[in-house]
Amino acid sequence: MNTFQSTLESFQKREDALKAREDPFADGIAWVEGEIMPLSQARIPLADQGFLHGDLTYDVPAVWDGRIFRLDDHLDRLEASCHKLRLFLPKPKEEIKQLVLDLISKSGFRDAYVELIVTRGIHSIRTLDMSPAKVEPNLYLFVTPYVWVVPMALHSHGAAAIVTRTVRRIPPGAVDPTVKNLQWGDFNRAILETQDRGAQAPFLTDGDSNLTEGSGFNIFIVKGGVLHTARRGVLEGITRRTVLEIAEDEKIPCHVEDVPMGLVYSADEIFICTTAGGLMPITGLDGQPVADGKVGPITSKFWDAYWALHYDPKLTIDIMYG
Numbered sequence: 001m002n003t004f005q006s007t008l009e010s011f012q013k014r015e016d017a018l019k020a021r022e023d024p025f026a027d028g029i030a031w032v033e034g035e036i037m038p039l040s041q042a043r044i045p046l047a048d049q050g051f052l053h054g055d056l057t058y059d060v061p062a063v064w065d066g067r068i069f070r071l072d073d074h075l076d077r078l079e080a081s082c083h084k085l086r087l088f089l090p091k092p093k094e095e096i097k098q099l100v101l102d103l104i105s106k107s108g109f110r111d112a113y114v115e116l117i118v119t120r121g122i123h124s125i126r127t128l129d130m131s132p133a134k135v136e137p138n139l140y141l142f143v144t145p146y147v148w149v150v151p152m153a154l155h156s157h158g159a160a161a162i163v164t165r166t167v168r169r170i171p172p173g174a175v176d177p178t179v180k181n182l183q184w185g186d187f188n189r190a191i192l193e194t195q196d197r198g199a200q201a202p203f204l205t206d207g208d209s210n211l212t213e214g215s216g217f218n219i220f221i222v223k224g225g226v227l228h229t230a231r232r233g234v235l236e237g238i239t240r241r242t243v244l245e246i247a248e249d250e251k252i253p254c255h256v257e258d259v260p261m262g263l264v265y266s267a268d269e270i271f272i273c274t275t276a277g278g279l280m281p282i283t284g285l286d287g288q289p290v291a292d293g294k295v296g297p298i299t300s301k302f303w304d305a306y307w308a309l310h311y312d313p314k315l316t317i318d319i320m321y322g
């Protein structure tokens with residue numbers, strides 16, 4: 001049995017066990033202002049700037065088969081995002097790390113989507129004074145069962161993407177995409193168009209005929225044995241970084257630069273990647289097959305390597321379940 005089948009079959013078994021759960025945390029668990037509650041009961045204070053002005057940043061690590069993947073890298077990126085917004089982590093990083101590990105342990109989920117949100121906190125409706133002395137950022141945490149941006153069932157044959165016609169990616173001069181943000185106006189429009197056109201994954205351009213990213217994922221193009229991914233206008237994904245590291249190990253060249261749409265339409269293979277689903281093959285684009293319409297060998301190789309790394313003690317922490 002290949003890695004692909006065994007990885008997904010063992011996940012399926014764990015997911016079946018999850019379905020049998022009926023406890024209050026079975027759908028998710030949240031941490032808000034020091035209290036732990038079922039996710040469905042978690043509330044945001046209305047006066048939080050994160051809600052009123054979208055003034056926040058967030059990060060999402062994931063747990064796979066009882067181990068959390070690259071948690072320190074996600075926490076470092078969260079801290080860097082805070083700095084770019086003139087925010088700071090509401091608690092020392094080590095403390096946040098422990099809160100996250102404890103919350104996962106309490107959740108009991110062996111495969112989980114873990115979200116950390118830092119907002120500018122509670123202020124008057126219109127606050128002009130954003131000096132650090134006036135800011136008391138708020139932290140919100142939640143853990144849910146593992147999330148697949150593209151349904152798991154589509155991984156074997158690949159999903160269908162579209163290049164959106166009705167919306168472009170917001171330019172970096174307006175919203176810095178390297179700050180993980182929830183200003184999803186462009187992505188929400190893209191998702192609606194994707195549904196209208198019967199596909200699963202929207203690709204957004206920079207408005208100048210270069211590829212950027214999709215609604216919650218980075219994009220890789222394979223052409224002539226070389227990988228290409230956008231340099232600018234995208235989140236620097238931890239999964240993208242993992243792919244770049246695998247490419248280096250495998251001595252597969254990778255160009256991180258502008259990716260013109262002409263290259264996308266002539267790709268040999270395309271895959272997308274995110275913490276919420278890992279690597280996902282794209283075998284259709286704008287209603288046409290990508291090359292022969294089959295999942296390609298480079299995509300498969302990276303898919304296997306990516307999941308194998310989820311058992312690497314250097315990149316993972318074992319969750320101590322209660």
Ligand code: PDG
Pocket residue numbers: 059060149213214215216217218234235236237238239240273274275276
């Ligand atoms: N680009 C954007 C805009 C993202 O939101 C994400 C992650 C990525 C790239 C990939 O980054 P990383 O490899 O570090 O995960 N987005 C997922 C999915 C969100 C969703 O709801 O679809 C996340 O935030 O978990």
